[in-house]
Amino acid sequence: MSRVLVRAVGVARRYGDIEALAPTDVELESGETVALVGPNGAGKSTLLALLAGALEPSEGAVDVHARVGWVPQRPAHYARLSARENLELFAELEGVGDPRASAQLLLERFALPAGRRPSGELSVGNRQRLNVALSLLGEPEVLLLDEPTASLDPGQRRRVWEVVNALRGEGGAVCFATQNLEEIDHADRVLVLLDGRIVASSAEEVFG
Amino acid sequence: MRAVRLLLRKDLVVLRRSPLLLGALLAYPIVIALLVGLVAGYASAKPRVAFVDEDGLPAVVTVAGRSFHIQSVVDQVAKEVTLVRLGPGEASRELASGKVVATITVPPGFVGKLLTTVHSPSLILRTGSGGLAPRVTQQVQALVYRLNNKLQQGYIRANLVFVRLLLHGGSGSFLGRRFDVLGLDGTERLLAGVPESERVAAIRHFVRVARVGLAQTGAALHATAHPIALVQPKRKGRTWVLSAQVQSYGIALTVTFLALLLAAGAAAAEQEEGTLGRLRRGLASPGRLVSSKVALAAVVGLGLGAAIAVVFGIVAEAGGVSGGEPWARLPLLFAGVALAAAAVGAAGTLLGALAREPRTASLLAVLVVLPVVFLGLVPRGALAAAWWVSELLPFSHAVRFIGAALYDTSPWRAVGEQALWLAGLGAVFWMLARRGMRTLSG
Numbered sequence A: 001m002s003r004v005l006v007r008a009v010g011v012a013r014r015y016g017d018i019e020a021l022a023p024t025d026v027e028l029e030s031g032e033t034v035a036l037v038g039p040n041g042a043g044k045s046t047l048l049a050l051l052a053g054a055l056e057p058s059e060g061a062v063d064v065h066a067r068v069g070w071v072p073q074r075p076a077h078y079a080r081l082s083a084r085e086n087l088e089l090f091a092e093l094e095g096v097g098d099p100r101a102s103a104q105l106l107l108e109r110f111a112l113p114a115g116r117r118p119s120g121e122l123s124v125g126n127r128q129r130l131n132v133a134l135s136l137l138g139e140p141e142v143l144l145l146d147e148p149t150a151s152l153d154p155g156q157r158r159r160v161w162e163v164v165n166a167l168r169g170e171g172g173a174v175c176f177a178t179q180n181l182e183e184i185d186h187a188d189r190v191l192v193l194l195d196g197r198i199v200a201s202s203a204e205e206v207f208g
Numbered sequence B: 001m002r003a004v005r006l007l008l009r010k011d012l013v014v015l016r017r018s019p020l021l022l023g024a025l026l027a028y029p030i031v032i033a034l035l036v037g038l039v040a041g042y043a044s045a046k047p048r049v050a051f052v053d054e055d056g057l058p059a060v061v062t063v064a065g066r067s068f069h070i071q072s073v074v075d076q077v078a079k080e081v082t083l084v085r086l087g088p089g090e091a092s093r094e095l096a097s098g099k100v101v102a103t104i105t106v107p108p109g110f111v112g113k114l115l116t117t118v119h120s121p122s123l124i125l126r127t128g129s130g131g132l133a134p135r136v137t138q139q140v141q142a143l144v145y146r147l148n149n150k151l152q153q154g155y156i157r158a159n160l161v162f163v164r165l166l167l168h169g170g171s172g173s174f175l176g177r178r179f180d181v182l183g184l185d186g187t188e189r190l191l192a193g194v195p196e197s198e199r200v201a202a203i204r205h206f207v208r209v210a211r212v213g214l215a216q217t218g219a220a221l222h223a224t225a226h227p228i229a230l231v232q233p234k235r236k237g238r239t240w241v242l243s244a245q246v247q248s249y250g251i252a253l254t255v256t257f258l259a260l261l262l263a264a265g266a267a268a269a270e271q272e273e274g275t276l277g278r279l280r281r282g283l284a285s286p287g288r289l290v291s292s293k294v295a296l297a298a299v300v301g302l303g304l305g306a307a308i309a310v311v312f313g314i315v316a317e318a319g320g321v322s323g324g325e326p327w328a329r330l331p332l333l334f335a336g337v338a339l340a341a342a343a344v345g346a347a348g349t350l351l352g353a354l355a356r357e358p359r360t361a362s363l364l365a366v367l368v369v370l371p372v373v374f375l376g377l378v379p380r381g382a383l384a385a386a387w388w389v390s391e392l393l394p395f396s397h398a399v400r401f402i403g404a405a406l407y408d409t410s411p412w413r414a415v416g417e418q419a420l421w422l423a424g425l426g427a428v429f430w431m432l433a434r435r436g437m438r439t440l441s442g
Helices: A044-052 A083-094 A099-109 A124-135 A154-169 A181-186 A203-207 B002-016 B019-044 B070-077 B088-097 B110-116 B133-168 B183-192 B198-215 B217-225 B242-272 B275-280 B286-319 B327-355 B358-377 B384-391 B394-407 B412-441
Strands: A004-015 A018-029 A033-037 A059-064 A068-071 A142-146 A173-178 A189-194 A197-200 B048-053 B060-063 B066-069 B082-085 B102-106 B124-127 B170-174 B177-181
Touching (some): A004 A173, A018 A044, A018 A059, A018 A173, A018 A197, A044 A059, A044 A068, A044 A142, A044 A173, A068 A124, A083 A099, A083 B002, A099 A124, A124 A142, A142 A154, A154 A173, B002 B242, B019 B242, B048 B088, B048 B133, B060 B110, B060 B133, B066 B070, B066 B133, B133 B170, B133 B217, B242 B275, B242 B286, B242 B358, B242 B394, B275 B286, B286 B327, B327 B394, B327 B412, B358 B384, B358 B394
Parallel strands (some): B048 B082, B048 B102
Antiparallel strands (some): A004 A018, B060 B066
């Protein structure tokens, strides 16, 4: 039986007079993958950041009943630290039991450079993989991914979807934003956003 | 606290990995301390002044019956300058080349005029055109003042000899001519042998009045020589030499500048690198994030302040700078530096949160720090409004804390007051910065 892991009720975000996201209700249930689609500026990243707790809602509330991992659209890590140091630091901040072991595991899983090279000097693809790896620290049950496969080669994209599918298979929930319509095949549910509002809530509704 | 410690450690690692910035941070205290040491040494050094004797001063001069050993008088009065005996030509050349900053010439006939006790001989002062000229002029004026003080005693004694002659009668000399004086005592004796009359009574009355008047002459002469006496009560505390002021400003300026820039840059970098969003997800609250930047400013500020104090101390000891370095006070100084850096760091974090990206934050910090420092230098009497504004900024309190910590005999009251100011201002800036961080991240 599925359970609600994340519930957003009337959650909205405004920047001054600009409404980035109108009051929105969203639920993420265990064992499901939800795709957010829509043009640039539709409100996908804002909704994901609000669900992740990285952004404070202007109104409404988000109830989280599980550990949440978040992959922001722009890689978010310390450029002067190596991939390993970033993973170890965020593992310590997450309160992971063995930060070194967790960092080593993720370095291997995402084939990240294990040397002392600053992460800011890594390739765009490597930085994006590090971005995804950081979201998996603390073994999240919910994964929120903002265009996670952008800048990744086909092999790395496959690896990301393997992670997504594994998490869903373990009873977790995944919500990802994408502009690549081929990727909605990985989703059980599709939410279409336009001008900060959900305008459709199923693939059928969108594509017939 | 764990998040603060982890973020502080991260920021220190990042700092260590910025070779240019690290090099500047290591070189900065050494350069500042050396400059401070040079300024302090230059300020407290005795300028070299040529002493040109065109009159052929004898080893001993007797003025009004009092003997002066010229060399010992010069040694006693020339406390602020080093007098070097030179010939007229050599003195002019050294003044022109800057080897001496001034020349004092004793012109021909100086001693002759002095011995008359009725003419004032002149010393001739010539100064170079350098920045020290006003200071040397003041020091030579002080030298002449001290010489006059010594001579005045002789002059007064000589004048009192004449007064005693008028009172008691006897032989004296003036401008080389000897003379005999009857005196008031002799006049009274003569009057005693004269039959009483109205005229005799009038003369006797005059003698009594004159005796009373002349009896006050000694005090009157002293008062004439010193209409106003300057008494300086012994000050409680160490000597407030210029080196102390320069050191206080040097450390406070460095700490303010660096703490503001570092905290502003580090706070803005969290936004630019996108890590602010990650941290906000329960990993580090805005308050803890601000605390980590404040801790960074305090740690780096303490390191730099300590390095400046130690290097300055070595320079001061090696150069024999007046006042030296109060080594035992350094722990108190370090506490003040850390507190000041933390308060400034909180203000810097606020700037970083407002600026949102490191380049703007750094520029903003540079633009802010200069007026803050200049406001801290405005005396209260000069512009009260500016003084009050500076009271609301950490720099002036940092200067006072550091100055008191280093050079007050009983620094605790001043240090306590300034510590409260710094802690209070730091708390206000911390709260504003937390609000700024929340706005920035949310």
